Amino acid sequence: TTGGTTESAASGGSAAATGAEIASGEKKDTVVYAYPNDPESFGPLRQPKSGYSEMTYQIYDCLFTYDTDGNFVPSVCTEVEQVDGSHYKLHLRNDVKFSDGHLLTAEDVVYSLKMYSEDSNSSSWVKYLDMENTKAADDVTVELALVSEYAFAISTLQNVNLFYQEAYEASVDGMTSNPIGSGPYTLKEYVSGSYALFEARDDYWGDKASIPNLKVMFIKEASQRTTALQTGEVDCAYDVLPSDYSGLIAEGFSGSEIITDRALNLMFNNSSSSICQDPKVRQAIAYATDNEGILQAAYGGYGELCTTCSSVGMINLSDMYIPDDYYTYDLDKAKAAFSDAGIADGTSFTIMVKSGDAATTTCAEILQQSLQSVGMNAEIKQVEAAVFDDSQKDENSGYDISFNTMNTAGSKSSLDLINLYCFIIPNLHYTNEEGAELSAAAVNTTDKDLIHENTEKLTQLICDEVPYYAIASNATLLVANGALNEVVPARGGITVRGNYFSWR
Amino acid sequence: MSNQNLLEIKGLKVSYQADGKKVCAVNGVDLVLEKGETLGLVGETGAGKTTIAKAILRILPQPQGHMDAGEIFVDGENLLTIPEAKMRKIRGKKISMIFQDPMTSLNPIRSVGDQISEAIQLHEKLSKTEIQQRAIEMLEQVGIPGSRYGDYPHQFSGGMKQRVVIAMALACHPELLLADEPTTALDVTIQAQVLDMMNRLKAEYGTSVVMITHDLGVIAEMCQQVAVIYAGEVVEFGTVEEIFEKPSHPYTKGLFGSLIDLEQDVERLSPIPGLMPDPTELPTGCKFAPRCPNCEEACRKGAIEDRKLSETHRVKCLRAEEVK
Amino acid sequence: MLRYTIKRLLWMIPVLLGVSLLIMAIMEFCPGDPAKIMLGIDATEENVAELNAELGLDDPFIVRYGRFVVNAFHFEFGNSYTSGESIRSQILFRIPYTLTISLVSLVISVLIGIPCGVISATHQYSLRDNLTMLAALFCVSMPNFWFALMMITVFSLKLGWLPSVGIETVKGYIIPCIAVALGTTASIARQTRSSMLEVIRQDYITTARAKGQKEKVVIYGHALQNAMMPIITVIGSRFAGALAGSMVVESIFSIPGMGNYLINAINSRDYAVVQAGVFVIALWFGLCMLGMDLIYAWADPRIRSQYKKGKVSRK
Amino acid sequence: MRGRKCNGPARKKKESQFAAVMKRLKRNKFAMAGLIIIILLILIAIFADVIAPYGYAEQDLKNTFASPSATHLCGTDKLGRDVFSRLIYGARESLLIGFLSVLLAASIGMVLGAIAGYYGGVLDNVLMRFLDIYQSIPNILMSMVLATALGASTQNTILALGISTIPLHARILRSQFMTLREQEYVEAAIATNANDFEIIFKHVLPNAISPMIVQITMSLGLSILAGATLSFLGLGAQPPSPEWGTMISEGRNYLRNYPYLALAPGLCIMVTVLSFNLLGDGLRDALDPKLKD
Amino acid sequence: MMAQILEVKNLKKYFQTPGGELHAVDNVSFRMEAGTTLGVVGESGCGKSTLGRTVLHLHESTDGKIFFQGEDITRVDKKKLKALREDMQIIFQDPYSSLNPRMSVSEIIREPLKRKGGRTKAELDTDVERLMDLVGLAQRFANSYPHELDGGRRQRIGIARALSLNPKFIVCDEPVSALDVSIQAQILNLMKDLQDQMGLSYIFITHDLSVVKHMSDEISVMYLGQMVEKASAAELFYHPIHPYTKALLSAIPIPKVNIERKRILLKGEITSPVNPKPGCRFAARCAYASEECKAPQTLEEVEPGHFVSCCCSKKFI
Numbered sequence A: 001t002t003g004g005t006t007e008s009a010a011s012g013g014s015a016a017a018t019g020a021e022i023a024s025g026e027k028k029d030t031v032v033y034a035y036p037n038d039p040e041s042f043g044p045l046r047q048p049k050s051g052y053s054e055m056t057y058q059i060y061d062c063l064f065t066y067d068t069d070g071n072f073v074p075s076v077c078t079e080v081e082q083v084d085g086s087h088y089k090l091h092l093r094n095d096v097k098f099s100d101g102h103l104l105t106a107e108d109v110v111y112s113l114k115m116y117s118e119d120s121n122s123s124s125w126v127k128y129l130d131m132e133n134t135k136a137a138d139d140v141t142v143e144l145a146l147v148s149e150y151a152f153a154i155s156t157l158q159n160v161n162l163f164y165q166e167a168y169e170a171s172v173d174g175m176t177s178n179p180i181g182s183g184p185y186t187l188k189e190y191v192s193g194s195y196a197l198f199e200a201r202d203d204y205w206g207d208k209a210s211i212p213n214l215k216v217m218f219i220k221e222a223s224q225r226t227t228a229l230q231t232g233e234v235d236c237a238y239d240v241l242p243s244d245y246s247g248l249i250a251e252g253f254s255g256s257e258i259i260t261d262r263a264l265n266l267m268f269n270n271s272s273s274s275i276c277q278d279p280k281v282r283q284a285i286a287y288a289t290d291n292e293g294i295l296q297a298a299y300g301g302y303g304e305l306c307t308t309c310s311s312v313g314m315i316n317l318s319d320m321y322i323p324d325d326y327y328t329y330d331l332d333k334a335k336a337a338f339s340d341a342g343i344a345d346g347t348s349f350t351i352m353v354k355s356g357d358a359a360t361t362t363c364a365e366i367l368q369q370s371l372q373s374v375g376m377n378a379e380i381k382q383v384e385a386a387v388f389d390d391s392q393k394d395e396n397s398g399y400d401i402s403f404n405t406m407n408t409a410g411s412k413s414s415l416d417l418i419n420l421y422c423f424i425i426p427n428l429h430y431t432n433e434e435g436a437e438l439s440a441a442a443v444n445t446t447d448k449d450l451i452h453e454n455t456e457k458l459t460q461l462i463c464d465e466v467p468y469y470a471i472a473s474n475a476t477l478l479v480a481n482g483a484l485n486e487v488v489p490a491r492g493g494i495t496v497r498g499n500y501f502s503w504r
Numbered sequence B: 001m002s003n004q005n006l007l008e009i010k011g012l013k014v015s016y017q018a019d020g021k022k023v024c025a026v027n028g029v030d031l032v033l034e035k036g037e038t039l040g041l042v043g044e045t046g047a048g049k050t051t052i053a054k055a056i057l058r059i060l061p062q063p064q065g066h067m068d069a070g071e072i073f074v075d076g077e078n079l080l081t082i083p084e085a086k087m088r089k090i091r092g093k094k095i096s097m098i099f100q101d102p103m104t105s106l107n108p109i110r111s112v113g114d115q116i117s118e119a120i121q122l123h124e125k126l127s128k129t130e131i132q133q134r135a136i137e138m139l140e141q142v143g144i145p146g147s148r149y150g151d152y153p154h155q156f157s158g159g160m161k162q163r164v165v166i167a168m169a170l171a172c173h174p175e176l177l178l179a180d181e182p183t184t185a186l187d188v189t190i191q192a193q194v195l196d197m198m199n200r201l202k203a204e205y206g207t208s209v210v211m212i213t214h215d216l217g218v219i220a221e222m223c224q225q226v227a228v229i230y231a232g233e234v235v236e237f238g239t240v241e242e243i244f245e246k247p248s249h250p251y252t253k254g255l256f257g258s259l260i261d262l263e264q265d266v267e268r269l270s271p272i273p274g275l276m277p278d279p280t281e282l283p284t285g286c287k288f289a290p291r292c293p294n295c296e297e298a299c300r301k302g303a304i305e306d307r308k309l310s311e312t313h314r315v316k317c318l319r320a321e322e323v324k
Numbered sequence C: 001m002l003r004y005t006i007k008r009l010l011w012m013i014p015v016l017l018g019v020s021l022l023i024m025a026i027m028e029f030c031p032g033d034p035a036k037i038m039l040g041i042d043a044t045e046e047n048v049a050e051l052n053a054e055l056g057l058d059d060p061f062i063v064r065y066g067r068f069v070v071n072a073f074h075f076e077f078g079n080s081y082t083s084g085e086s087i088r089s090q091i092l093f094r095i096p097y098t099l100t101i102s103l104v105s106l107v108i109s110v111l112i113g114i115p116c117g118v119i120s121a122t123h124q125y126s127l128r129d130n131l132t133m134l135a136a137l138f139c140v141s142m143p144n145f146w147f148a149l150m151m152i153t154v155f156s157l158k159l160g161w162l163p164s165v166g167i168e169t170v171k172g173y174i175i176p177c178i179a180v181a182l183g184t185t186a187s188i189a190r191q192t193r194s195s196m197l198e199v200i201r202q203d204y205i206t207t208a209r210a211k212g213q214k215e216k217v218v219i220y221g222h223a224l225q226n227a228m229m230p231i232i233t234v235i236g237s238r239f240a241g242a243l244a245g246s247m248v249v250e251s252i253f254s255i256p257g258m259g260n261y262l263i264n265a266i267n268s269r270d271y272a273v274v275q276a277g278v279f280v281i282a283l284w285f286g287l288c289m290l291g292m293d294l295i296y297a298w299a300d301p302r303i304r305s306q307y308k309k310g311k312v313s314r315k
Numbered sequence D: 001m002r003g004r005k006c007n008g009p010a011r012k013k014k015e016s017q018f019a020a021v022m023k024r025l026k027r028n029k030f031a032m033a034g035l036i037i038i039i040l041l042i043l044i045a046i047f048a049d050v051i052a053p054y055g056y057a058e059q060d061l062k063n064t065f066a067s068p069s070a071t072h073l074c075g076t077d078k079l080g081r082d083v084f085s086r087l088i089y090g091a092r093e094s095l096l097i098g099f100l101s102v103l104l105a106a107s108i109g110m111v112l113g114a115i116a117g118y119y120g121g122v123l124d125n126v127l128m129r130f131l132d133i134y135q136s137i138p139n140i141l142m143s144m145v146l147a148t149a150l151g152a153s154t155q156n157t158i159l160a161l162g163i164s165t166i167p168l169h170a171r172i173l174r175s176q177f178m179t180l181r182e183q184e185y186v187e188a189a190i191a192t193n194a195n196d197f198e199i200i201f202k203h204v205l206p207n208a209i210s211p212m213i214v215q216i217t218m219s220l221g222l223s224i225l226a227g228a229t230l231s232f233l234g235l236g237a238q239p240p241s242p243e244w245g246t247m248i249s250e251g252r253n254y255l256r257n258y259p260y261l262a263l264a265p266g267l268c269i270m271v272t273v274l275s276f277n278l279l280g281d282g283l284r285d286a287l288d289p290k291l292k293d
Numbered sequence E: 001m002m003a004q005i006l007e008v009k010n011l012k013k014y015f016q017t018p019g020g021e022l023h024a025v026d027n028v029s030f031r032m033e034a035g036t037t038l039g040v041v042g043e044s045g046c047g048k049s050t051l052g053r054t055v056l057h058l059h060e061s062t063d064g065k066i067f068f069q070g071e072d073i074t075r076v077d078k079k080k081l082k083a084l085r086e087d088m089q090i091i092f093q094d095p096y097s098s099l100n101p102r103m104s105v106s107e108i109i110r111e112p113l114k115r116k117g118g119r120t121k122a123e124l125d126t127d128v129e130r131l132m133d134l135v136g137l138a139q140r141f142a143n144s145y146p147h148e149l150d151g152g153r154r155q156r157i158g159i160a161r162a163l164s165l166n167p168k169f170i171v172c173d174e175p176v177s178a179l180d181v182s183i184q185a186q187i188l189n190l191m192k193d194l195q196d197q198m199g200l201s202y203i204f205i206t207h208d209l210s211v212v213k214h215m216s217d218e219i220s221v222m223y224l225g226q227m228v229e230k231a232s233a234a235e236l237f238y239h240p241i242h243p244y245t246k247a248l249l250s251a252i253p254i255p256k257v258n259i260e261r262k263r264i265l266l267k268g269e270i271t272s273p274v275n276p277k278p279g280c281r282f283a284a285r286c287a288y289a290s291e292e293c294k295a296p297q298t299l300e301e302v303e304p305g306h307f308v309s310c311c312c313s314k315k316f317i
């Protein structure tokens, strides 16, 4: 997937601090933020790790971003000029300085892109770039060349961290622990597994971050993030447990439910699972999935049920994309569909989930129960997080159904669905020639109408075939000390803004 | 109470609590010991010899051991009534004790010199060097070179360890030495050395000794007075001549019958039949009755009173005079 | 003595070789290809192969083992697969945290455990004895992670006295240390009691009493000294296991110690880190065991003289 | 020489060893309490289906996080499952992990220990050096690595725990064998033409069994603890398994509002392990030959 | 002339210890006639038990020869050893550690019989009964376990076990040292009775000189692995020659009052048998030691039936 960048902010947040201990107006020097995932590396090249980008965004600048409504927000790059279908010009600021004083030039941007394209971890973000012909025209202009016309070309560029050659080469470990970027913060101290301390830069080209010192504590356990919040050890906690949320709000903390485009997906392995080859079976399973129960039990009801195969967070989610009935929980229909497909009673399904992931495990347990009540058997197979993706990809790892949380989109457009098709379907071993053609046609163009048309057809296809079933876009709960005023989640779903509490 | 008596025990009763049962180890023992003399306690395993000695020093194992009755006078002072702090002053100073097994009576991780010094330091107000001097002197007294002061018990042989234990016991020149089978664990040649040495030191310091043993040979050699203990009672008490030449209690006689006479060859020995009674369920009346060849109805009833055969000789047997 | 020490140090070499081999062989069976895990779901076959070659993971087992061993004896473990950081510096950075917790809790355990054990032994079968030993049994029977969670519930959540996570302040060490100390204290108390019971029945204890020695000195001077051997064994083995002794607690409290490092490495299949970690832990274990034997010799003249005669063969 | 105690009248009636041990054990109230609890637990584990009011995976999504009440003695969890029933089924899981892993470890360990201890020499040396290596890796770490290699599941927890505790049993039996084969009654048996088999199984093993019983009882407790630890770390039994460690791990998220979700399984572990320890302690005393005389 | 039952020639048993070679039995030779008792005395650690065990093949001898009933049994195969062990038995000192605590009295006695085979269950039962009667154990103890019995009874079990295979020859390794005098006397009587009834030959090991005198026809005195003197019991007691024997005898405490005691006090104690120097091993403690004693000593017959290993023996006769 192309990284979680888009999200819509929702309710709850701005509840002005009641019972806050810090009188409003008083500035806190250091804000402590509890975050579940340790990035482990601050190097600029992207790591496929959760929590990585949220941390590096503070240190590295990117070219540009998109706001919550999908609008272009300039950053180092102030303007993207399309020359033709496969050529663009990026216009850069001339006052961007790295934390060691080096002035950012177009050469540095080209170098960063080049390093991305050469790095096995990161190349997917720039794989459509023709690096041979991508050049710095002058200090503030980059001439971008694409291999061919490509719908995601520009939107995925926002994931590139900017750095420069001398600093990168001078560092022994690829700037893992001593990053030099041009972002609003510098990394002061990093104790892996424990905390990272950021200091706001005075010479940042934009507005100086309003929090001078930011300390991120890596606390894996959700319940302990809440505890730390309550004991005042941290000011703000990302992803608190639904079961703790309302209690915290009642205690005077302010909170927000961040509904990102993360859809919870139920997936089928089609190519190898003998049972799930048949679309009827997949439909039956979709009917047997108690999406409301799951949202309640696994996510405390925080989130939105999916009404179609894409995320409810998708901005231009037109009616055309929403079917009349997206497999509402109905055990009778499930049973009927199973018998229709000739699946005998007592057939055993294997549901695969990530071990240690409480939410998806809960999903699996609920589905297991439902399947049992329609006469099927189900066994839950836990696979360790580290090898989960691998097992899911491996058609021979013996699962029929798997639960995973996935971002459905890389941009705020109808491209999301196509994106999904391109990135998720291959992992499901689902092959459908028509679908492949439709998505290819949509990807390799920049024509909006064509994209829309193809997306509509694809939606129909996926809703009928159910290679995967989207359950809900669940919310990530963010809670802050009430005194930190307005908490506004921004980029990456974690950045918070406010009078006293803002990140970027 | 005669002034000459250093030690006088009256009606001592001691029991142990073990496994929920009461073990009557000592059942009314009366003993006297004059100054400068040696009293031998002889009896079978489990007769209660060690228990008597420990009772004198009030070091019965806790919490099992319990002093049920009796008085123990040393120099006219009842040891059982004085406070613990005062008793501590007496232990090691006025009365000291040697244990049966030299292998285990020395603290294995302290040097022998230290252990002797400890005894001295507890009772004498001397400087460190004086104490060490005295300890070395004691070692040499028992025939161990002073240079071995810093050596550890495991570096000594059994006989030497027993000497160290004796040196430790005599370090503060006690008036009364309780020697609990001091040579039982040793080989005969070593036993001879140790006994010889004890006699010498006893004479030198004028110490009175209670000598516990089950070897009648040792008794004959070392003691003036003998008490024969059976099932926690003194069944016969007298001078060594009286006991050896006119044994009057059937048990004492049996004991002599079990011995091998080196001068005479006999085909068969004449041991006492049977076993000592279980100390948890002692018979009423004479404790020896079940094994006694001359037992009568009367022997099985009621406590048996001591009979005086002479001024110094008493025996706990109803038929002491009749059966010869 | 010196010869013995050198002999033991040399013996550690084959042990360490064996440990590395064993752990490497086990890791070999772990499902999951580290390169794939590092590259994530989007990686192509070529990327994976490339990375495998770069990390030397495509070499045969024996070659990798040899390389590891050679490097390990230079105390060089390369870089972590997942973060790219130098493993050596990470380990050196983390050991102090773990040792602090282990040692503080060990000190707590000794200070509480030994007196409790002694009191129990000297008052055998008394109410005090029964209560102490029952309490000790409770402590060894409790899962320490659960105890830690309960402590958090009470002291962090309900009372708000102590932090629930992190160790920036001294306060942060309190719950982790207590949680780790819990079981150790109980074991030490139990061991102390049983070896004291054995010792106070010995003749030399009665001998010391018969000398007129004060009861306190008899118990703490003579008896405890002799009872120390098995207690030292318990303490020593806890000390030797110190680097891995607080794993679960570290993970609960997000303490950046060795345990946490290893748990993460195991979970993310960072073989390089697991191997290095186990190697270091085994090295520490070996050194501690040697240290413990030397302490035995120091504490017990009987053992000392055996070393001198070169008569010791390991049990 | 070396006077020995030989009192006590001879008893006539035949008293089996077992009866004698039981008699001594009965005097120890704590041990009896432990034994009774263990027997109860075993019964609970066997008849879990009968006793438990609900199935361990039976969900009621409309009644999640119910407080303890008459219908749900220990309340319900996030899926509305009856915690009390899960605790009951958990006994089955935990005891299974305990018994099977100890069975595995003890049977392998005892064979190794017996061979090493009885034959000694090179065999002993090789084995002991191997165990040296084995034991340089702390137990918990070893079982974690093994559990990872095998994959997380109840069976694999049993395997991992079993394999990692082999040395414990091997060492104990080895030292027992080394002491016992020097005993004079073994020599007497040799003198009356006993072969190795008879010596091992008739003379040495029965006498080595007491410490082994104690050791096994104690390690049952330890294994249950270690199994819970693995489950807690996500390397052991997996949901929806009601293994107690897993339940604590699930319950830790709800400590704040529903502390009983973690408290109850923790107490179950503690009581179970405590019972094994109490029994082990009691057995140690009851089987101690020193107390026989 | 009685038949010779055992002859030992230059028997050696060395143990390899970390400190060096331990000469537990060094060059011991003797012979004994059937139906007699050879007493072996000496201080603790002088190799008495090792001698007994080596003869029985419980230890393999390092060097030397052993003849049993005229047959060389120094090296025997398994089958022969099996047969041999039915003829040669041992009774141990410690009636506690020599009985398997997990076996009942009847099981202990039955075991060797069962192993020998050729008996039905009923025959086994009668044999066990017979043996128990023989050693004076009441039948009511058949199902008791050793720990329930006193030392004397336990020792009787040990004797019954040794007798079960009907041996001709028994090594008695301090069978009464752990017992009280009265019990000791009971056991000694029993052993003598058995010898008379069954024509047994004993090697009677002890360090109690009065016991050995009572039991033995011939006595040999050991010192540090070597035999220093051997003679008939009476001869040895009335006419000891070796200085060590003299000291040993003089050290016995005699339970008589008013007798004259002449002690020969030895200096020091028995030293370590590890890598001993050649020459008389007793020289270090001997009052008569001279240069000559540094040469190796041999056991010589100084008077008929009286063997002494001392270069100065002529002086002491």
Ligand SMILES: Nc1ncnc2c1ncn2[C@@H]1O[C@H](COP(=O)(O)OP(=O)(O)OP(=O)(O)O)[C@@H](O)[C@H]1O
Pocket: B016, B017, B018, B023, B024, B025, B043, B044, B045, B046, B047, B048, B049, B050, B051, B052, B061, B064, B065, B214, B279, D003, D004, D005, D007
């Ligand atoms: N700590 C104890 N607990 C219970 N019973 C004991 C204890 N100590 C001794 N007894 C019992 O008390 C009785 C007398 O024992 P004591 O040690 O005084 O005998 P003894 O005459 O010294 O025997 P020995 O010759 O074996 O030394 C014995 O029956 C013994 O079993």
Ligand SMILES: Nc1ncnc2c1ncn2[C@@H]1O[C@H](COP(=O)(O)OP(=O)(O)OP(=O)(O)O)[C@@H](O)[C@H]1O
Pocket: E015, E016, E017, E022, E023, E024, E042, E043, E044, E045, E046, E047, E048, E049, E050, E051, E207, E273
């Ligand atoms: N298996 C063995 N390995 C090594 N040394 C041994 C062994 N058995 C005996 N020894 C040594 O051989 C010497 C003689 O021992 P042995 O047991 O024969 O003496 P003993 O005369 O029977 O002594 P005791 O009177 O104490 O029984 C001793 O120094 C002893 O330490």
Ligand SMILES: [Mg+2]
Pocket: B049, B050, B051, B100, B180
């Ligand atoms: Mg005694």
Ligand SMILES: [Mg+2]
Pocket: E048, E049, E050, E173
């Ligand atoms: Mg012997």
